[in-house]
Amino acid sequence: xxxxxxxxxxxxxxxxxxxxxxxxxxxxxxxxxxxxxxxxxxxxxxxxxxxxx
Amino acid sequence: xxxxxxxxxxxxxxxxxxxxxxxxxxxxxxxxxxxxxxxxxxxxxxxxxxxxxxxxxxxxxxxxxxxxxxxxxxxxxxxxxxxxxxxxxxxxxxxxxxxxxxxxxxxxxxxxxxxxxxxxxxxxxxxxxxxxxxxxxxxxxxxxxxxxxxxxxxxxxxxxxxxxxxxxxxxxxxxxxxxxxxxxxxxxxxxxxxxxxxxxxxxxx
Numbered sequence: 245x246x247x248x249x250x251x252x253x254x255x256x257x258x259x260x261x262x263x264x265x266x267x268x269x270x271x272x273x274x275x276x277x278x279x280x281x282x283x284x285x286x287x288x289x290x291x292x293x294x295x296x297x
Numbered sequence: 298x299x300x301x302x303x304x305x306x307x308x309x310x311x312x313x314x315x316x317x318x319x320x321x322x323x324x325x326x327x328x329x330x331x332x333x334x335x336x337x338x339x340x341x342x343x344x345x346x347x348x349x350x351x352x353x354x355x356x357x358x359x360x361x362x363x364x365x366x367x368x369x370x371x372x373x374x375x376x377x378x379x380x381x382x383x384x385x386x387x388x389x390x391x392x393x394x395x396x397x398x399x400x401x402x403x404x405x406x407x408x409x410x411x412x413x414x415x416x417x418x419x420x421x422x423x424x425x426x427x428x429x430x431x432x433x434x435x436x437x438x439x440x441x442x443x444x445x446x447x448x449x450x451x452x453x454x455x456x457x458x459x460x461x462x463x464x465x466x467x468x469x470x471x472x473x474x475x476x477x478x479x480x481x482x483x484x485x486x487x488x489x490x491x492x493x494x495x496x497x498x499x500x501x502x
Contacts, residue, residue: 273383281387284331291329 335388342381349374422464
């Protein structure tokens with residue numbers, strides 16, 4: 245079996261805060277989507293200069 | 298004389314969309330933003346999901362669990378679904394903060410919502426038919442949840458045959474039809490302009 249960078253052969257750890265209970269992998273995924281959303285708003289979109297608009 | 302249903306469908310679809318709007322070669326300047334890309338990225342991921350899903354349907358569980366190519370196609374299907382939801386969530390957030398229901402786009406917003414909900418159901422039944430311990434765990438946990446809201450007799454997650462047919466027939470058909478409807482409405486009304494846009498195209502701001 246190929247070596248993995250992370251040992252995934254165990255249950256995920258959970259972040260618990262009041263009634264909120266979310267696994268760390270899901271929390272990381274939500275964070276990445278937020279980062280992607282912010283990047284989509286701020287990163288300039290490549291355009292052709294000759295279009296002039 | 299009553300209007301034929303073919304006439305009503307034609308008037309509601311083909312006659313309402315200008316060919317230039319249906320397959321445009323030009324877009325307003327405000328569309329030159331990455332946030333406007335995520336709708337079509339979602340569609341691209343859906344195309345990969347359908348393509349890999351068709352291969353999995355033809356070859357079956359014994360193939361995707363035991364052969365190298367089967368593992369690969371199964372993984373392509375899974376990761377295309379992951380990307381599909383990532384792209385759809387960014388698309389949803391972008392449209393929400395843009396108030397994308399402006400300019401008579403209410404039906405576009407509602408069909409998008411149903412795209413999201415029907416996709417959740419389709420992904421859920423996909424997890425049920427993996428054919429491994431993961432799917433057994435999800436099925437037994439979900440059975441309690443569905444029983445508790447009173448639909449346990451309508452949908453039995455321990456019935457793998459029902460889950461399989463829902464996943465490969467009924468739900469993809471539903472998702473496909475709603476997505477087509479959603480895209481037709483986007484083409485008909487045009488993409489929503491930003492809240493502060495001066496240039497308006499394809500509809501009111």
